[in-house]
Amino acid sequence: MTFDPFFFMKGIQGRIGSSQSGQSQQQVAYLRQLQREMRVEETLHIPLTELNVIIFDIETTGFYPDKGDQIISIGAIEVKGDVINEKETFYSLVRTEKMLSEEISQLTGLTDQQLQNAPQLSEVLFQFFQFAQDYTLVAHHANHEKIFLQHALWKQFRSPFKHRLVDMSLLYRIAEPNVKLITLEECCEHCGIPIVGRHHALYDAMLTAQLWSTYVKKLHEKGCETLKDLYELFTNG
Template sequence: MFFRRKNVACAFKYENTPLSTPLENLDFVVFDTETTGFQVATMDRIIEIGAVSIKGLEVRETDTFQTYVNPNRKIPQETVELTSISNVQVEGAPQALEAIMSFFDYVQSREAVCLVGHYVSFDVLALKSEFSREKLALKKFLTIDTLDLIGFIAPSYDMRDLERYAMAFGTRIYDRHSGLGDALTTAYLFIELLWQFKNRGYSTWGELIKATDSQMRSLQ
């Protein structure tokens, strides 16, 4: 017998946001996940979610979200060394579904137009996989990848490392391989990219969508 998976949704404002809306009138949430490894579609699990809001083209450092997540498996030593997240830290942390729903509550309360991330397809796959393990389906929603915006503004750059991009564009760098730290680093990089986007004569939500459309990320 075929059972249809229940859809879970996170509310965003992009569907009701006029394409003519100026960039400075948009609210975003920038996020990042840390995981036990790179095989998030199969064996690896989320161990941290970090996020920060953007309003009026400014990063709101006093308005952040951070939670560790219990992966229900031992964190590999190389991941502990990379992220500084220990098995003790996640032992009493929320389960993935609870942690993600808390994150979605944060996103919805900020009335974000969409989620933003650096190489965001990895992070959204991690979220989607956690829901799939609970026999739930995550309803698709819009995301913007800073890599796509960099590709539009400076197509000569050919690298994925967040820190190298932050250095190249002269933006702030926070704790690496930390969910909140990487979210803050990505947020400041995103703001710099938006200002460069504006300096090239683009100023609206519709133009931002079009500029990132070729690789625009969405959950299925």
């Protein structure tokens, strides 16, 4: 399966050529309105088998955005309960200000030319949050994604990151506490999920979505029905 390196989303087309200043004002207004309308606490009580989530992954040039590392791609897919909606996906490269290291280029398969022709980070973030709406976000080892989104949203829009973000590793720690899993590869191999396209943001999001679906079912069998149940089991464990 191959993907165009830019947008796959709910009929939303990128507006790369429009006025940057006017668009920025619209983007800030949209994000602030989205944050005002979010009902983060309500998601704690929705059964995991019914919870709408956006499972995503970002590829970056390193680990420290405050030291100049940058987002170079974002991929995401919608999941309703334990059902993966493969028609609802998002993927975009992100324009960067400096050349990729050879290590990152080899790891991700991305080139400087691809990134130089990609949309600006502000545009990609705006499109991503239009896609994600107020859904709960999920990522594998989510602290990496959280740090970069917090930094990027504040730098681009002077906006905080307010979405609920669930770390996928929390689910398998609760569902299988005696199984030691760390990497995405280890988790997929343990669950019999074929590993395809590692370190491509959309492929990694799709792998994580399969893990989410698997562990939502396992947690349901253990009587863990909601995020509230999940957090309480983790805290008391």
